[in-house]
Amino acid sequence: MRRTARLLTGxxxxxxxxxxxxxxxxxAGDARATGGLEVRPAxxxxxxxxxxxTTACGEDGAAGDASAVGAGEFPLAPGAREGETTGGFQxxxxxxxxxxxxVATCGGSGERVAGDLxxxxxxxxxxxxxxxxxxxxxxxxMGSDPVQTAAGVAxxxxxxAGGTWLLHRRARGDGx
Numbered sequence: 456m457r458r459t460a461r462l463l464t465g466x467x468x469x470x471x472x473x474x475x476x477x478x479x480x481x482x483a484g485d486a487r488a489t490g491g492l493e494v495r496p497a498x499x500x501x502x503x504x505x506x507x508x509t510t511a512c513g514e515d516g517a518a519g520d521a522s523a524v525g526a527g528e529f530p531l532a533p534g535a536r537e538g539e540t541t542g543g544f545q546x547x548x549x550x551x552x553x554x555x556x557x558v559a560t561c562g563g564s565g566e567r568v569a570g571d572l573x574x575x576x577x578x579x580x581x582x583x584x585x586x587x588x589x590x591x592x593x594x595x596x597m598g599s600d601p602v603q604t605a606a607g608v609a610x611x612x613x614x615x616a617g618g619t620w621l622l623h624r625r626a627r628g629d630g631x
Contacts, residue, residue: 492559492570500578501550506543507531507557507570513538515563521546524555524572531559550574 493508507519509531517531521544531542540559551574558569 492557492568494557494570494572497571498573498575499546500576501546501574502548504543504545505557505572506541507559508534508539508541509559509568509570510538510540511566511568512540512559512561513563514540515561516540517542517559517561519544520558520560521555521572523557524550524574526550546572546574552576 491509491511495506495508496503499505505521509517512531514533514537516533517540519529519531519542521527521529525547526544529542529544531540533539534541540561542559553574555572555574556569557572558567560567
């Protein structure tokens with residue numbers, strides 16, 4: 456039984472440690488890290504200009520294609536940063552809301568890279584996002600406060616260790 460208690464305690468503590476030490480997920484829109492096509496701004500209103508950047512093509516230049524959103528083809532040339540290729544296009548005023556794939560074909564290698572452009576009817580700076588918890592009377596959605604999360608994980612780990620200790624004492628016949 457001692458072996459089972461140690462196994463359960465070790466497992467509970469390992470789960471708690473992994474939960475606290477796990478790194479935050481990488482930002483999916485960071486095309487420089489993935490070698491894809493980064494579209495800036497990621498969300499535009501019809502009629503605005505979008506710029507694309509990639510490090511996949513080096514300084515060879517590329518041909519961009521924004522036909523999905525109705526903007527047609529556009530050139531990409533060496534950018535301000537070393538190894539970066541950049542270009543831009545105007546999103547047509549008639550573009551409908553949605554997510555569109557923008558593609559660039561590298562001049563030297565012929566490699567194709569893609570990125571997403573989101574067309575909305577409201578500018579990002581004008582969008583209103585809800586805040587706070589849901590007033591249901593039973594509790595609500597909590598924000599991602601790292602202190603509260605760590606306290607919760609620690610409480611679960613202590614409860615698991617205590618339960619394992621009690622089961623161990625019970626199995627040995629120590630009076631519980």
